Amino acid sequence: MAVKSAKRVLEVFELLAQHSRGLTIKEISEDLSMPQSSTSNLIKTLLEEGYLIQDVLKKYRLGPKLIQIGANARESLDIHAQGLPYLKKLMEDVEETVFLAVLSGDEIVYIAKMDSNRSIRTSAQPGFRRPLYCTGLGKAFLTFLDEEERNRILDHTEFKALTEHTITDRNMMEKKILEYQRLGYAIDDEESEEGLYCLAAPVFGVERTIQAAISVAGPKERMLARKELIVPKLLSTAQHISDSMGYIHA
Missing domain, CATH: 3.30.450.40 (GAF domain)
Structure with a gap:
């Protein structure tokens, strides 16, 4: 059985992987049909942990922590x-x-x-x-x-x-x-x-x-x-x- 919160994290990663210039919380919320408040809390956590970055336009993109994870996955x-x-x-x-x-x-x-x-x-x-x-x-x-x-x-x-x-x-x-x-x-x-x-x-x-x-x-x-x-x-x-x-x- 899928864990809903984990599934949402993966959906965010997959969505942002398709948008190299980033998306706002509102855009992410609408694209994934998630409540904006829930999206905001999720994005904030991922940002704090280094999985996402935020630019000056307040758009979110995949962060540096994912680079190391991807490199390790490739080596494996x-x-x-x-x-x-x-x-x-x-x-x-x-x-x-x-x-x-x-x-x-x-x-x-x-x-x-x-x-x-x-x-x-x-x-x-x-x-x-x-x-x-x-x-x-x-x-x-x-x-x-x-x-x-x-x-x-x-x-x-x-x-x-x-x-x-x-x-x-x-x-x-x-x-x-x-x-x-x-x-x-x-x-x-x-x-x-x-x-x-x-x-x-x-x-x-x-x-x-x-x-x-x-x-x-x-x-x-x-x-x-x-x-x-x-x-x-x-x-x-x-x-x-x-x-x-x-x-x-x-």
């Missing part, structure tokens, strides 16, 4: 902890190796790996760093970063062939990125390791920017045979983790 949304249950379920569903990586400088860093009982042998392990241009996870970042950041990274990328399938031409990479944007996921087709085929999807955070990427990797022939099964599960898992990180859909 640890992507590793949030993602592990979903990664485990994905690994069990597709029976292939599942990875989670974040961006560190101009490289990815693996922060989680889930092996199935038939996982392919791969050198990638938690803590390892890899380039963006030749890995599925890295290309997911290149695909879903904003254009300015993507171009900055590509400008500083030395395209070296790790296998005979590695894309070493920037124009070709940019064409692939357009394809991945359309698909909603990126592909590593034996570009980082011979025989390894990887599908990778972005994980977005509360600011609707890419925060991490997840992937499913396995032997190319087996992955291609089961691609229509794997892709929807990969995308669904990425969406679930994004939601858990506070991502708000447009």
Whole structure:
């Protein structure tokens, strides 16, 4: 059962979050259909505690105390902890190796790996760093970063062939990125390791920017045979983790 006074506090916060220039007590009272006297007492308490501030026009806005609370809440949304249950379920569903990586400088860093009982042998392990241009996870970042950041990274990328399938031409990479944007996921087709085929999807955070990427990797022939099964599960898992990180859909 909801506590009425607590519910009103939350309604005030949510209302003022939509009005960055602030509202008067009368405006808050009318918008929330609350008695003006009750609204005045509530606003006074929130002001005294630092949750609201008042400007010279006697309009109220969200206060500095909420900044620290929000920062702490964001830190608590640890992507590793949030993602592990979903990664485990994905690994069990597709029976292939599942990875989670974040961006560190101009490289990815693996922060989680889930092996199935038939996982392919791969050198990638938690803590390892890899380039963006030749890995599925890295290309997911290149695909879903904003254009300015993507171009900055590509400008500083030395395209070296790790296998005979590695894309070493920037124009070709940019064409692939357009394809991945359309698909909603990126592909590593034996570009980082011979025989390894990887599908990778972005994980977005509360600011609707890419925060991490997840992937499913396995032997190319087996992955291609089961691609229509794997892709929807990969995308669904990425969406679930994004939601858990506070991502708000447009």
